[in-house]
Amino acid sequence: MSDKAEVIFKTKAVFNAASDYFDAPALSFWGRFGQATIDKLSFQGGESVLDVCCGSGASALPAARAVGTSGSVVGVDxxxxxxxxGRNKAKQQGLENIEFRCADFENLGFPDESFDAIVCVFGIFFVPDMSAALQELxxxxxxxxxxxxxxxGQKVFEPANGEFWSAIQTERPDLYKSFTPWDRISTSAELKALLESSGATQVEVxxxxxxxxxxxxxxWWTMVLGGGIRGIIDQLKPAVRERIRQGNLEFLRQNQIGSLEVDVLYAIARKAEI
Incomplete structure (x- = not known):
């Protein structure tokens, strides 16, 4: 299996497994950051939008509301x-201007210049060649x-995340940080440089x-099961998994931690005018 095929297989497996907790109230941040992304695009109505790595619609559904009935959204995951x-939520919300497709966004086959806006929230880092993926977008x-x-950004649900990885390093050092691709673009400078080197213009982070x-x-444990590190959990023996869970929860209780620090980077860029 090629490196790209392996990443696709692993990512698909992780998020299919995480779907059982993905929309739990503890993971409300998906919707929060998805909505914030769409707000920064300042849609006027009528736009055609592609949302890649759309998950269950955290940004695709707000986009559908923002572009209105004269606009359209295609969500891909x-x-x-x-x-x-996502389909169920769109139906419940009465949104008829959105469709969800199961596909690899690097091979969608849409014609050149098909969309007014393209969105990718917490997804571009899963692609081995991010620059090539951005050029395709x-x-x-x-x-x-x-x-x-x-x-x-550099803080991702701290200090719970750090405690989780510390426990993984103790129990299964072979799995320590084995699948954290988001670390590749965790600063504003890194994200801006990636977009500019891929051909995007007017980049603001x-x-x-x-x-x-x-x-x-x-x-916290619900968040672990509903996010990108679910794949680590699923590789643990039940006894090891339970030790890590209990240790993480005890750490949070003993230190009376009621909130987690998280850094998010929003980048808005444009395609150059001809």
Missing amino acids: LAESLLEL LRMLRPGGKLAITSW FPESCTHELTAAED
Whole structure:
């Protein structure tokens, strides 16, 4: 299996597995950061939008609302189980201007200049060659169109995340940081440089440092099961998994941690006018 095929297989498996917790209240940050991404695009109505790595619709659904009935949104993801969640939410919200497709966004086959805006929230880092992937997105974007890329910053749900990886290093050092591709673009400078080197213009990065509130220590473990490190958990023996879970929750309780620090990077760029 090629490196690219292996990453696609692993990412698809992780998020299909994570779908059972993906929309749990403890993971409300998906919707929060997805909405914030769409807000920064300042849609006027009537735009055609492609949302790649759309998950269960955290940014695709707000985009559909923002562009209105005269606009349209196509959401693409590898995880069919997440797409089904998105379809159900679109139906519940009465959104008829959105469709969800299971596909690899690097091989969608849309004609050049098909969309007014393209969105990728917490997804571009899963692709081995991020620059090539961005060039493909820019190909599908009309001249002057907007490209929104959202990524994690240097703090990702700390200090719980650090405690989790410390426990993994103790229990299974072979799995320590074995699948954290978001670390490749965790600063504003790195994200801006990536976009500019891929051909995007007028790149602006808006860093945000915020907190995610926990209603109980158990929320953290729900977040672990519903996110990108689910694949690590699924490789652990039940006894090891339970030790790590108990240790993480005890750490949060003993230190009376009720909120987690998280850094998010929002990048808005344009495709050069012809």
